[in-house]
Amino acid sequence: MQLRQYEDLLARVAVDLQRYLIGRGAQREVAEDICQDVFIKVLEMELVLPPHELRPYLYRVAWSTYLDYYRRTQRYRQLVTQYLQPDYHRTDIKMNDELLMALNKLPPRDRHLLLLRYDQELPILEVAAQLQVKPAAVKMRLHRMHRKLEKILRRGSYERE
Template sequence: MQLRQYEDLLAQLAVELQRYLIGRGAKREVAEDICQDVFVKVLEMELVLPPGELRPYLYRVVWSTYLDDYRRERRYRELVTQYLRPEREQADFEIDEDLLSALDRLSARERELLLLRYDQDLSIREVAVRLKVTPAAIKMRLHRVHRKLKKILRRDGHERK
């Protein structure tokens, strides 16, 4: 294989790997950064693999790098929340037992949807990509889950606005 063909293959793989990560839930900027880091590492290692072995190797490295980045970011958010949140906010925070009880009555899919949207603070579009459905479907599902929670809380005698 000629050097130019190899370079074209690498350029094509970079785009392919970015799409792969975005399809698995990564933000575009994160996917671009991870792909760049992986290609820099591969070039620094002076790793020359045949085209048949290069693609699977890069997919594994990109995915494991993304998981490491995700875990590091999640841990960072936990530490910030735990140690940098003002004392007053921690004291004012009370768990609404009625709401927890209502959440327990939701299906696992419904709870996952709420966690993705509100706990992980993903946009409608990001949730749609993660769950492999359209943004319109996510909006409708969220609407239905909100309505269901409201109905459960009303039935238990706890009005929510």
Template sequence: MQLRQYEDLLAQLAVELQRYLMGRGAQREVAEDICQDVFVKVLEMELVLPPDELRPYLYRVAWSTYLDDYRRKRRYRELVTQYLRPEREQVDSEVYEDLLSALDTLPEHDRELLLLRYNQELSIREVAVCLKVRPAAIKMRLHRVHRKLKKILRRGSHGRK
């Protein structure tokens, strides 16, 4: 097989893998990231497979990478649930329930941000390094998340009265 044909096959496989992962429930960005990771892994291993063995291998690696990513995100959600929710003894049960439901309505990336900042007690700069953004962006995101929580909690308390 010529080099150009092999490159075309790899490009076609990248598109196929993305569609496969999106069909299995992955978000578009996640599928793109996983495909990139899979091809980087293959290149780093300097693995040379014949075209008929390459497709099944890439599908297996892509699926296992997706499962690893899914499990890691699920673990973050569990940590947020476990550590960002106050103990029932310390907080009035009504306030606790309001806070619990407010945290559940936040997007996953907002909960992850709160976990890094307040549970792991990272500085703004450390959170920025973890999320690969500027510290100013972290400050603004935290401000927005706090505003969202206040808005959700106010809406919930007015609905009860």
């Protein structure tokens, strides 16, 4: 098979793979990201498969990657629902007292950022637009807050740093 034919085959498989993932419940953006990740993995592995083995292999890798993404997303939603509800005093949610105290010690600006990202489930770009900062700044602030919360919880001290 010529290189150009192989590239055309890969392009068709990429489109079919996206349709497959969307048909199985993935959002379009997620399906596109997963397809890109799958092809990057294959390129990094320098895996050369015959055309009749390529399609099944890519479908298996794409499906397992999507399942990993789905499980991770569900776990994040569960944690957000459990720990970051805007009304901390709801009786139907039993929040970890230590985490509640740590969250209450965060500055209001940080709590607002956490609520935008995890409670309202806004993408990084929308959070950045609302806060009028760059997306990289949002990511860095979230990373720092996660580290700060972890440090507070590990130390058991609820004093503002």
